[in-house]
Amino acid sequence: MTIAKLLQSATAANHLSDSSELDCELLLCFVLGVDPSYLKTWPERQVSDDHREQFDGLLQRRVGGEPVAYLIGSQGFWSLDLEVSPATLIPRPETELLVEVALELSLPEQASVLDLGTGTGAIALALAAERSYWKVCAVDLQQQAVDLAERNRQRYQLNNVTLFASDWFAAIPTQHFDLIVSNPPYIEANDPHLSQGDVRFEPASALVSGDDGLDDLRLVCSQSVDYLADGGWLVLEHGFDQGAAVRELLDRAGFVLVETRQDLNGCERITLGRHPL
Ligand SMILES: C[S@@+](CC[C@H](N)C(=O)[O-])C[C@H]1O[C@@H](n2cnc3c(N)ncnc32)[C@H](O)[C@@H]1O
Numbered sequence: 001m002t003i004a005k006l007l008q009s010a011t012a013a014n015h016l017s018d019s020s021e022l023d024c025e026l027l028l029c030f031v032l033g034v035d036p037s038y039l040k041t042w043p044e045r046q047v048s049d050d051h052r053e054q055f056d057g058l059l060q061r062r063v064g065g066e067p068v069a070y071l072i073g074s075q076g077f078w079s080l081d082l083e084v085s086p087a088t089l090i091p092r093p094e095t096e097l098l099v100e101v102a103l104e105l106s107l108p109e110q111a112s113v114l115d116l117g118t119g120t121g122a123i124a125l126a127l128a129a130e131r132s133y134w135k136v137c138a139v140d141l142q143q144q145a146v147d148l149a150e151r152n153r154q155r156y157q158l159n160n161v162t163l164f165a166s167d168w169f170a171a172i173p174t175q176h177f178d179l180i181v182s183n184p185p186y187i188e189a190n191d192p193h194l195s196q197g198d199v200r201f202e203p204a205s206a207l208v209s210g211d212d213g214l215d216d217l218r219l220v221c222s223q224s225v226d227y228l229a230d231g232g233w234l235v236l237e238h239g240f241d242q243g244a245a246v247r248e249l250l251d252r253a254g255f256v257l258v259e260t261r262q263d264l265n266g267c268e269r270i271t272l273g274r275h276p277l
Contacts, residue, residue, distance in 0.1 A: 001052065003028070004043035010055070014063050017197075023068050027058045030072040067198040078126035082152050087144035088119035089206040090198070094263045095183050098237050098270050099126045101261055105233050105272075107178050109133050114227065116168060116182035116220060117141070119206060121149030121161070123181050128158040137177075139166035142205060168216075169223050176229035183237035184216035185209040214245055221249040228275040235272040243268030 001009075010024045017023055029036055031054045032047070047055070058071050069075040069090040075082055077091040078099055084090050102113075102123075111131070115124035115138040124138035138161060140146050146165050153161050166172055187207045193199060199207060209216040217238060224234045234255065238246050243260040250258045255273030263269035 001047055002044050003039055003047060006047050006052065006055070007039065010059055014059060017062075023062055024059070026068050026072060027062065028055055031055045031058065065197065066201055070201060075120075077120070077122045079129060080122075080125055080152070080156060082120045082122060082125070083148060083155070084120055085144065085148050086201060086203060087142055087148060088140070089183075089202055091120055091122035094269050095122060095237055096126075097261060097263050098181060098183060098235055099123060099130075101270050101272060102127060102179060102181055102233075102235050103130055105179065105235075107134075107233070110135065111178040112175070112229075113137070113179045113181065114172070114177045115139070116180065117184045117206075117216075118149050118163065119145050119183075121152045121163065123183060124149070124161055124163075125152055125156060125158055127181070128161045129156060132160060134160060136161045137172070138163050139168075139172065141165065141167050142203075145206075168219060169227060172227065175227065176232065177227055178229050178232045179235070180220075180224050180228060180232070181235045182220050184220055186213045186217060186237075186239050186242060188213040213239060214242065214249075217242070217246055218249060221246070221253050221255075225253050225255075225275060230275060231277045232275045233272055234275070235270060237270055238268075240265075240267035240269065243271060246271040 007024050011021045025036055025039055031051050061071055067090055069084045075084050075090050078096055111134045113134050113136045118124050118138035118140050124136045128136045143165050146163050149163050185207050186209050189208050189211055247258050250273035256276050258273040260268045260271045
């Protein structure tokens, strides 16, 4: 069967997601070891029986709900192609806004930066790739996530990043960072979305934060004050309906210039504040 026919029949026969066609293309690219442009350039090429069998196997797992990123083991984020694993969250496009906001801040040329709950290393590695003079420290509670982020760091030779395991600030030596960033877990424990779609396959440790989803944001907001230099910034990702709550947490912790930015869907997504000078 040709590439074009295989894709056509796979897309028609399976409702995988709202982006079934793209899902099928990504899975076939993975099996064939090619870029998406190959599928468009060579639609008449034959797919071998072996490759077709592998493709069908992945397709069935996708029908069962497994995220494409876990099936192919990687996900694009910012300028990077990151290895992913079920140890942590698959990086989301919304989180690129956090990177954008952090890069817009006026910071020392050799800024010291802390990424709390780094997961795949997405935020830390994107910032380190853009600012080679920054010194970025990144931590996660899960050792498997730290190991994964370390592999991603090595792949891009980002020698300005240090990764280690820590329960939030517990293992971080007392010092004053110019910037702290975090995309912590922020979903309510009984949110019905946790039993739907791709998130069913992601670990609760990366998603859930107490009854109101704010346990980790509360802790990060209150403790960051002790780890920020005067004039340093805290930039946080949160749920679309948590902007007001996070602004209040930052106000109460003594931050100034507190504001929230909206993502491309018009949802409040990133809130930042400055440690007073
Ligand atoms: C929403 S995920 C974000 C991952 C990554 N920063 C990103 O944006 O794709 C939250 C991360 O926080 C980590 N985490 C949860 N509790 C933590 C804790 N007590 N201390 C440090 N990291 C924690 C999880 O393991 C997970 O990797």
